[in-house]
Amino acid sequence: MSQASMKTTQPKNGITRLLEIAGRKKHLLTLSALLAIIYSLLSLIPYILVYHIIQEMTGNIVHVSQITSYLIQAALAMLLANGLLYASGMSSHIAAFTILYELRVQMAEKLAKLPLGFINNTNSGTLKKIMADDIERLENFIAHSIPDIVKGIALPFCSLIYLFTIDWRLALASCLPMVFLALVIPRMFNKDRRELLTQYHQSIEEMNAGIIEFVRAMPVIKIFGHTAQSFDRYTSKVEGFHEMVNRWIKTSSAPYAVFISFISNATLPVLALGLYLYFSTGISLSVFILFLILGVGYIRPLFSLSSLGSQLSVIDHGVKRLDEVLFSKEQETFGEAELTTDFSIAFDHVAFSYDQQHLVLRQVSFDVPQGSITALVGPSGSGKSTLAQLVARFWDVTQGEIRIGGQPIQSIKPEALMHQISFVFQDSFLFQQSIYENIRMGMDKTEMELIAAAKAAQCHDFIMRLPQGYQTRWGADGIHLSGGEQQRIQLARAILKDAPILILDEATAFSDPENEQLIQQAFSQLIQRKTVLVIAHRLSTITDSDQIVVLDKGSVVGHGQHQELLKSCPLYQTMWDAHMQAKTFALT
Numbered sequence: 012m013s014q015a016s017m018k019t020t021q022p023k024n025g026i027t028r029l030l031e032i033a034g035r036k037k038h039l040l041t042l043s044a045l046l047a048i049i050y051s052l053l054s055l056i057p058y059i060l061v062y063h064i065i066q067e068m069t070g071n072i073v074h075v076s077q078i079t080s081y082l083i084q085a086a087l088a089m090l091l092a093n094g095l096l097y098a099s100g101m102s103s104h105i106a107a108f109t110i111l112y113e114l115r116v117q118m119a120e121k122l123a124k125l126p127l128g129f130i131n132n133t134n135s136g137t138l139k140k141i142m143a144d145d146i147e148r149l150e151n152f153i154a155h156s157i158p159d160i161v162k163g164i165a166l167p168f169c170s171l172i173y174l175f176t177i178d179w180r181l182a183l184a185s186c187l188p189m190v191f192l193a194l195v196i197p198r199m200f201n202k203d204r205r206e207l208l209t210q211y212h213q214s215i216e217e218m219n220a221g222i223i224e225f226v227r228a229m230p231v232i233k234i235f236g237h238t239a240q241s242f243d244r245y246t247s248k249v250e251g252f253h254e255m256v257n258r259w260i261k262t263s264s265a266p267y268a269v270f271i272s273f274i275s276n277a278t279l280p281v282l283a284l285g286l287y288l289y290f291s292t293g294i295s296l297s298v299f300i301l302f303l304i305l306g307v308g309y310i311r312p313l314f315s316l317s318s319l320g321s322q323l324s325v326i327d328h329g330v331k332r333l334d335e336v337l338f339s340k341e342q343e344t345f346g347e348a349e350l351t352t353d354f355s356i357a358f359d360h361v362a363f364s365y366d367q368q369h370l371v372l373r374q375v376s377f378d379v380p381q382g383s384i385t386a387l388v389g390p391s392g393s394g395k396s397t398l399a400q401l402v403a404r405f406w407d408v409t410q411g412e413i414r415i416g417g418q419p420i421q422s423i424k425p426e427a428l429m430h431q432i433s434f435v436f437q438d439s440f441l442f443q444q445s446i447y448e449n450i451r452m453g454m455d456k457t458e459m460e461l462i463a464a465a466k467a468a469q470c471h472d473f474i475m476r477l478p479q480g481y482q483t484r485w486g487a488d489g490i491h492l493s494g495g496e497q498q499r500i501q502l503a504r505a506i507l508k509d510a511p512i513l514i515l516d517e518a519t520a521f522s523d524p525e526n527e528q529l530i531q532q533a534f535s536q537l538i539q540r541k542t543v544l545v546i547a548h549r550l551s552t553i554t555d556s557d558q559i560v561v562l563d564k565g566s567v568v569g570h571g572q573h574q575e576l577l578k579s580c581p582l583y584q585t586m587w588d589a590h591m592q593a594k595t596f597a598l599t
């Protein structure tokens with residue numbers, strides 16, 4: 012199923028969606044905003060008291076005790092304001108971290124409900140970026156930016172109200188920078204610039220992906236002498252980013268410079284009008300000083316709003332990608348059936364398309380009787396892996412049906428299905444934990460059972476040669492296992508799981524004779540009494556299979572045992588001849 016078709020309509024985007032997410036901790040965020048408003052009010056008090064102190068000092072009689080009292084009140088107001096600021100920050104941080112935690116849990120739960128193929132198809136770097144970086148940015152916005160925005164609006168607003176009560180003419184002059192900001196800010200945050208910012212973030216991602224690819228592919232690049240060409244691809248990504256930064260700077264620098272220089276010189280209207288009014292005795296010295304301090308100082312918090320546009324664009328981008336996962340269509344299960352005794356598999360007119368346009372499997376029908384071995388063979392790209400993955404519901408069939416024990420797999424409980432199937436991949440993945448845990452994989456098994464499985468998988472001897480035996484941590488310095496050894500650990504996991512259905516992607520990569528023999532021994536231990544579907548790459552290993560299914564371009568073109576197929580299936584004959592020639596070639 013294509014990813015596009017998996018998405019449902021998303022309800023909201025950008026800041027609206029962020030507020031919806033943040034709404035889960037509405038009470039804490041409201042508290043944080045309220046505390047930020049009270050902080051803004053309290054932080055005005057020292058300015059007001061300075062105004063009264065100057066009034067006192069420029070009066071006919073100076074009351075020292077009154078001045079001392081103002082100073083004490085100012086200090087108390089500052090202390091209280093800072094306490095409230097701390098409490099506001101704490102509330103927003105607790106809200107942010109709780110939201111963050113819930114989002115990560117929700118993402119993990121969602122990923123577990125998506126088709127395994129979705130996760131396989133999605134670049135692991137992208138998922139890491141969503142789960143770690145994008146969610147982290149939301150935290151940053153909720154914890155820091157929300158209280159900053161409230162302060163950035165509340166402080167200027169309260170200051171202006173107060174200033175209007177002192178002198179409306181000077182208060183109007185103080186408003187001029189605000190009027191200017193109201194004109195400049197929308198221009199700074201317009202849609203084109205947001206788009207540019209989105210492109211900017213995309214270009215960072217592309218550059219990062221280019222760097223990772225370049226570093227990862229280094230061995231291949233060196234062996235095939237593609238250094239210059241691959242380096243070109245990497246440099247083109249870096250140049251793309253450089254170009255984007257230049258475009259960004261060009262479009263932002265002029266409005267930003269005007270914005271900063273105007274804000275930095277915001278004193279001018281108040282200074283000019285203030286001097287005029289002072290010398291024409293329209294105002295007192297204390298009023299003049301109050302406006303010079305507060306009438307200009309209230310602009311400072313607005314600086315924090317200047318980066319709001321870029322922050323919103325980052326959030327918009329992050330929220331969109333988060334929702335792409337959260338709103339992806341989950342796999343549907345139509346029943347609660349358990350798998351108990353019958354583990355035969357039936358493919359009934361199965362068709363499948365990854366993109367809803369091109370079928371990669373067509374009308375595939377055959378049965379895998381319980382306890383038998385079926386080998387899937389066919390040229391590369393004929394659909395062998397896809398067919399095998401459909402049994403474990405990596406994807407769901409586009410048409411037709413797969414049944415296990417007579418029950419459509421979509422009606423079987425997902426946990427029951429997973430419990431009864433072991434999948435051995437060509438690539439073995441080891442976690443950065445002990446070899447013991449790497450085999451156990453959280454299964455409820457005893458140490459004796461685990462060691463027996465490792466012995467059966469021909470792993471025990473090389474594990475015992477590791478510095479701490481089974482407790483040796485994979486990924487620790489100096490710990491190395493060959494590809495074949497890693498693959499045998501994977502087989503040990505499967506032997507330990509002892510699931511009645513086995514899907515094997517036969518290894519071709521590590522076929523030195525000694526390892527091949529060990530892997531074959533491990534395989535024969537693994538497949539006893541199981542219903543096995545094996546994707547075969549070397550035909551000589553599957554000649555004894557109960558049945559062989561030959562796939563070509565997604566259709567079954569041959570079905571039977573080795574000798575029968577040699578007579579009845581031209582494609583199988585050709586593949587067998589090629590295989591025998593390759594073997595002879597390898598021996599000479």
Ligand SMILES: Nc1ncnc2c1ncn2[C@@H]1O[C@H](COP(=O)(O)OP(=O)(O)OP(=O)(O)O)[C@@H](O)[C@H]1O
Pocket residue numbers: 132365371389390391392393394395396397398
């Ligand atoms: N995750 C995927 N998304 C889209 N198309 C895919 C995906 N996996 C495989 N395909 C396509 O489906 C077709 C069948 O691929 P599949 O891997 O099942 O073949 P295969 O017979 O197992 O090949 P091989 O022997 O090379 O592993 C191919 O055309 C392949 O390009």
